[in-house]
Amino acid sequence: DQQVKQNSPSLSVQEGRISILNCDYTNSMFDYFLWYKKYPAEGPTFLISISSIKDKNEDGRFTVFLNKSAKHLSLHIVPSQPGDSAVYFCAAKDYGGSQGNLIFGKGTKLSVKP
Amino acid sequence: GAGVSQTPSNKVTEKGKYVELRCDPISGHTALYWYRQSLGQGPEFLIYFQGTGAADDSGLPNDRFFAVRPEGSVSTLKIQRTERGDSAVYLCASSLSIRDSPLHFGNGTRLTVT
Secondary structure (H helix, E strand, C coil), X not given: XXXXXXXXXXXXXXXXXXXXXXXXECCCCCCEEEEEEECCCXXXXXXXXXXXXXXXXXXXXXXXXXXXXXXXXXXXXXXXXXXXXXXXEEEEECCCCCCCCCEECCCEEEEEEC | CCCCEEECCEEEXXXXXXXXXXXXXXXXXXXXXXXXXXXXXXXXXXEEEECCEEEECCCCCCCCEEEECCCCCCEEEEECCCCHHHCEEEEEEEECCCCCCCCEECCCEXXXXX
């Protein structure tokens, strides 16, 4: 049973527009969330995170929104650039449990077209 | 380079053989993690170390898998009697500490069991 779900396997966006990547989770004990970006043949790279005590965190073109009541988070990229084309993974951590155990979604492949 | 280094980058082995995968974390990072990523999936947690000891090995699929970190730096993931289902990319990551510290991943070792 997947605890972190990314229901869209792929997303295509025009350069300069907004990319919105979605993630849902089922475990209400999750209290820290992260987004990673992965290029082919490379390991995932940390992008941005958010604690459950916040509902928004912004870093440059990247903003993560957290809706705890809906158990939903989203990553907004504005404006999207061709170099943003990659697979994006949502991940969650439960500090009450094993602190080393990040649980990942299956990823969403983002294609930004020039 | 100051990143997480994994060797080899690719490993092809025959069913039933023994393999060792090596991870050299970022200098000064006390926490080290192993994840496995199968095709079309997100990374799945295997084990993490805090210093020399395995703090959580609950993700290891069975007793054919074992990992060590004898001096608190380099780690080796060992797989005995490999099976075709073990084919995946094995990712290593390190972090400064367990809490509030993003994981920095290496590029992974692609293991293929024929």
